[in-house]
Amino acid sequence: MTKEEYKTSSYKAAIISGSHDEGKLIEISSIEAAKITSKEILVKSVAYAVNPTDWKHIVYGLGAKGSVVGCDVSGVVEEVGEEVVGFKKGDIVSGFVHGNVQTRTGAFSEYVILNPITVIKYDASKFDTDKVLTTGIHPSDLLTTFEGAASVTLGLVTVAISFSHSLKVDIEKSKNSNDYILIWGGATATGVLAIQFAKLIYGLKVITTSSPKNFEYLKSLGADETFDYNDKEVVSKIKSFGKGSIKYGLDTIAFPETFQSLYDATETTNQVHLDSLLGLTGESIKTDASRKVTYGTTLAYTALGKDVTLGPKTTKSTPELQADYKLFWETVLPKYIDQLKSNNLKVLPKGLESANEALELLRQNKVSGEKVAFRY
Ligand SMILES: NC(=O)c1ccc[n+]([C@@H]2O[C@H](COP(=O)([O-])OP(=O)(O)OC[C@H]3O[C@@H](n4cnc5c(N)ncnc54)[C@H](OP(=O)(O)O)[C@@H]3O)[C@@H](O)[C@H]2O)c1
Incomplete structure (x- = not known):
């Protein structure tokens, strides 16, 4: 045409x-x-x-x-x-x-x-x-x-905003080698990409939750440890495995109960950064005022440079978000796109x-x- x-x-x-x-x-x-x-x-x-x-x-x-x-x-x-x-x-x-x-x-x-x-x-x-x-x-x-x-592409935009802006993970791999990210919902479309970002681009160690049938698949993508989200002990098991080194948490399911689990499983870390894909923050769950937690609320549409209103909620596309995302999308992602699955x-x-x-x-x-x- x-x-x-x-x-x-x-x-x-x-x-x-x-x-x-x-x-x-x-x-x-x-x-x-x-x-x-x-x-x-x-x-x-x-x-x-x-x-x-x-x-x-x-x-x-x-x-x-x-x-x-x-x-x-x-x-x-x-x-x-x-x-x-x-x-x-x-x-x-x-x-x-x-x-x-x-x-x-x-x-x-x-x-x-x-x-x-x-x-x-x-x-x-x-x-x-x-x-x-x-x-x-x-x-x-x-x-x-x-x-x-x-x-x-939607998934990559989402994890690009999450890692570069909401979680503010250091782009220097060597600085992250002792830290874990906990990705709740590793077998989601978003989780599969987040695991690869964490490992390949940021050099983080990865803990994730999924059904047991997906454990090997997620390990093949870079997950270090997988936990069954249906296990009643899942939160305490992750907490004792992570032993205070789970610095980042991304909830790709983002129900209040999964976000609560993410919050609780990272309890032993001194300063933790959490992100939810459906706009949840500490206000949506039971929190402990003595903990140091920052909250991101990634929304892929904000990459397009405009505030986004979905139903009653407006999510801002701030200049800082746009700059963090643009730098990542234009200068970091192209170096890795051939290696992503x-x-x-x-x-x-x-x-x-x-x-x-x-x-x-x-x-x-x-x-x-x-x-x-x-x-x-
Ligand atoms: N904020 C944003 O910009 C943004 C962007 C993308 C997606 N989202 C939202 O994020 C959510 C996920 O979307 P998606 O496309 O990535 O997902 P998806 O591929 O549709 O997710 C399906 C997977 O979810 C997993 N799952 C279901 N319940 C779970 C739980 N309680 N704990 C852990 N894993 C669970 C299942 O894993 P198993 O097979 O292992 O059981 C299933 O394979 C949706 O609500 C979507 O609207 C938001």
Whole structure:
């Protein structure tokens, strides 16, 4: 599609249908092609991945009927705004967009408008553009396929904010070698990436919780010690294992009870930094006033440079957050992107039409240790 054509034409997208019935959250529709600004890029989509935030936006009414669904996409750059540096037409990329809230752009669409600050460029010489993952489960692998690349960007943005800003982990690996991070929910899509960040990029030792069936997988990604979150003694076992050296805690589940567990398991550490992915702080749990704890509340959307209001809560995108994130995203992550692995992938067969099934799998909690992906 040329620049002139897309300005006047429409393309195919999955939009919020207005129904909350099973298997009917989205409908495939034709949307008007919007023009990119000088600061944006336009990507021709190849593959997508679904995230819990997608069905939550729809079912909890955070996005209006007609909004383009989806946050994670991979594809090929079609057009680059005049002020954008570092990207050109034909680049292989994956991108994270605030989908489910706007008619102008969203991931599950033929073309997607992206802010480059949440886009990853891949080395074409290492990327297998011809490989199409067949329907079914594929084991965790390097980010060399469109399905794999589509599955990581929201997660990578999230852990980038968490480590660089919310937890403020020192980027000098040698300073972290005696410290543990406790990642509650290591088998979540976010946890799988957080384990790799902690080990590979920051040189931390990693304790994580998951179901026992995921222990070996998480160890293969870099976890040093794994604990079953269903074990009634899990908190005391982690506490005695960590012996005062669990300096950081990230709760990827972020229920009040999991955040309480994270808080309690780090009790013996003198100064601890905790982060929750659903906005929880000390105010949400029982705390001990004598402990020194700092709280982060990572929200991936804030990487896009604007305050984010979801329901009653507004999360600030402060200049400090933007600077910490940008430095990490532009100068640290590119050095490691070739070494990072995706989650295990569950690939659906019906192209864009798969979006309803993908959303339903997550809404009904039918996915364990996998990321659901599909092609355009
Ligand atoms: N703030 C943000 O920007 C942000 C970004 C991404 C995600 N999130 C939120 O974070 C949450 C996780 O999202 P996700 O996509 O990473 O997760 P996901 O991949 O959908 O998580 C599924 C996994 O959760 C694990 N799990 C469930 N209950 C658990 C518990 N009590 N303790 C430990 N592990 C448990 C299960 O592990 P086992 O199979 O081992 O049992 C399961 O495999 C969602 O609520 C999502 O909305 C927020």
